[in-house]
Amino acid sequence: METKTKQTGIAKLEIDGTVFELPILSGTEGPDVVDVSKLYATAGVFTLDPGFTSTGSCESQITFINGEEGILLHRGYPIDQLAGNSGFLEVSYLLLNGELPTQTKFTSFANDITQHTLIHTQMDRFFDGFRRDSHPMAMLTGAVGALSAFYPGAMDSSDPDERYLAYIRLIAKMPTLAARIYKYTIGQPFVDPQNDLSYAANFLRMCFAITAEPYKTNPILARAMDKIFILHADHEQNASTSTVRLAGSSGAHPYAAVAAGVASLWGPSHGGANEACLNMLRQIGDVSEIPEYVRRAKDKNDPFRLMGFGHRVYKNYDPRATVMQKTAEEVLGELGIDTPVLRVARELEKIALEDDYFIEKKLYPNVDFYSGIILDAMGFPTEMFTVLFALARTVGWCAQLNEMIEDPTQRIGRPRQIYTGPATRDFIPISERS
Numbered sequence: 001m002e003t004k005t006k007q008t009g010i011a012k013l014e015i016d017g018t019v020f021e022l023p024i025l026s027g028t029e030g031p032d033v034v035d036v037s038k039l040y041a042t043a044g045v046f047t048l049d050p051g052f053t054s055t056g057s058c059e060s061q062i063t064f065i066n067g068e069e070g071i072l073l074h075r076g077y078p079i080d081q082l083a084g085n086s087g088f089l090e091v092s093y094l095l096l097n098g099e100l101p102t103q104t105k106f107t108s109f110a111n112d113i114t115q116h117t118l119i120h121t122q123m124d125r126f127f128d129g130f131r132r133d134s135h136p137m138a139m140l141t142g143a144v145g146a147l148s149a150f151y152p153g154a155m156d157s158s159d160p161d162e163r164y165l166a167y168i169r170l171i172a173k174m175p176t177l178a179a180r181i182y183k184y185t186i187g188q189p190f191v192d193p194q195n196d197l198s199y200a201a202n203f204l205r206m207c208f209a210i211t212a213e214p215y216k217t218n219p220i221l222a223r224a225m226d227k228i229f230i231l232h233a234d235h236e237q238n239a240s241t242s243t244v245r246l247a248g249s250s251g252a253h254p255y256a257a258v259a260a261g262v263a264s265l266w267g268p269s270h271g272g273a274n275e276a277c278l279n280m281l282r283q284i285g286d287v288s289e290i291p292e293y294v295r296r297a298k299d300k301n302d303p304f305r306l307m308g309f310g311h312r313v314y315k316n317y318d319p320r321a322t323v324m325q326k327t328a329e330e331v332l333g334e335l336g337i338d339t340p341v342l343r344v345a346r347e348l349e350k351i352a353l354e355d356d357y358f359i360e361k362k363l364y365p366n367v368d369f370y371s372g373i374i375l376d377a378m379g380f381p382t383e384m385f386t387v388l389f390a391l392a393r394t395v396g397w398c399a400q401l402n403e404m405i406e407d408p409t410q411r412i413g414r415p416r417q418i419y420t421g422p423a424t425r426d427f428i429p430i431s432e433r434s
């Protein structure tokens with residue numbers, strides 16, 4: 001990847017009377033950055049930014065977020081245009097390659113994916129090692145890492161062809177793994193992929209078909225699934241993507257890096273929020289209980305938070321939530337569902353958006369607020385929600401990992417620290433310690 005940043009100014013930092021000049025760099029969109037990469041070498045100090053609230057970790061040409069205005073672009077295209085007009089595989093091509101495909105390129109890419117949907121039969125034996133009640137994310141973390149055992153060529157992440165094959169395999173096999181995990185937890189036989197179906201329809205079939213009966217795809221549900229995948233495909237340098245980049249920066253192969261991303265995604269502050277959100281809506285149970293939960297969310301002494309609200313970057317409506325809300329209405333309309341959970345969600349959103357605490361802190365519904373409701377209506381158990389997020393995010397992780405590897409300035413990621421432990425002291429033999 002060729003750098004596209006331009007130096008547009010100089011920042012001056014004065015430390016004990018000495019002035020250090022730091023380049024100010026501009027990208028295509030978004031705030032400028034102060035380049036501190038040479039600061040330690042020239043000034044002998046580090047910068048400190050726990051949680052990376054003011055720190056860019058890389059140059060990237062994949063995804064742009066304007067949190068203040070609620071904008072999300074993939075390779076320049078707004079997310080609502082992609083979700084409205086495109087399909088998940090087309091967006092995958094865009095994320096990986098930088099441009100929307102021509103028909104010929106798309107056909108070839110979709111072919112590559114469908115030819116890799118099967119998993120090695122030995123992989124199926126992995127699942128038997130898990131308890132049936134294992135969390136699906138525990139199984140997914142293990143299964144993705146285990147894939148590498150079947151493709152030794154992928155160990156060389158410096159080979160672009162091997163890397164590409166690993167990305168194709170990961171994107172192709174994720175639905176198969178996710179569906180097998182679901183089937184394993186409910187004790188049903190695995191359903192193999194059917195490659196003449198779309199990516200999303202094939203996934204729904206592998207999850208919900210029963211080998212003893214014919215299965216008919218519901219096109220509205222398949223389109224909704226596809227949209228959910230698009231809305232989760234990439235999201236700039238979030239925790240799991242940064243984990244993938246950091247893991248891959250050591251030269252670890254794509255399966256290892258993506259397995260690290262899956263593990264990072266699991267947490268309730270990140271990909272686990274959709275599961276936590278639906279559990280919360282169920283716990284609230286009835287519209288009459290909402291004021292009490294809103295009160296608790298505002299109480300500093302209560303650790304309770306409104307799941308599905310707030311975002312590190314979006315200080316406006318999450319643009320993915322807008323599409324997700326519309327999709328939820330479509331799916332629930334199609335299925336003729338009007339559950340207490342949906343009523344609680346609608347009312348909670350209304351109350352929170354009018355509440356001073358949420359207005360002041362700019363806490364808006366995020367993508368996870370409505371995604372859980374759709375997935376629940378489709379028949380997925382809550383424990384599977386984060387697995388579906390991981391499935392969709394795999395392409396983003398691959399695109400970001402590849403961009404990092406192709407960046408000629410790439411080095412192993414190695415943050416520093418400010419040490420506040422004991423200063424140097426001499427060892428005391430155990431017999432002399434009090």
Ligand code: CMC
Binds near residue numbers: 238363367
């Ligand atoms: N409910 C109540 N108060 C909240 C919430 C919430 N959901 N989110 C943030 N706040 C408050 C928080 O208490 C803090 O208040 P104060 O300044 O008085 O201490 C203030 O808002 C800022 O919060 P923060 O934790 O410093 O913000 P952050 O950027 O570190 O955290 C977040 C972002 C997403 C982890 C957080 O908003 C949260 O925990 N939300 C609920 C979990 C959730 O829905 N996560 C999904 C994120 S979207 C999917 C993804 O990208 O993975």
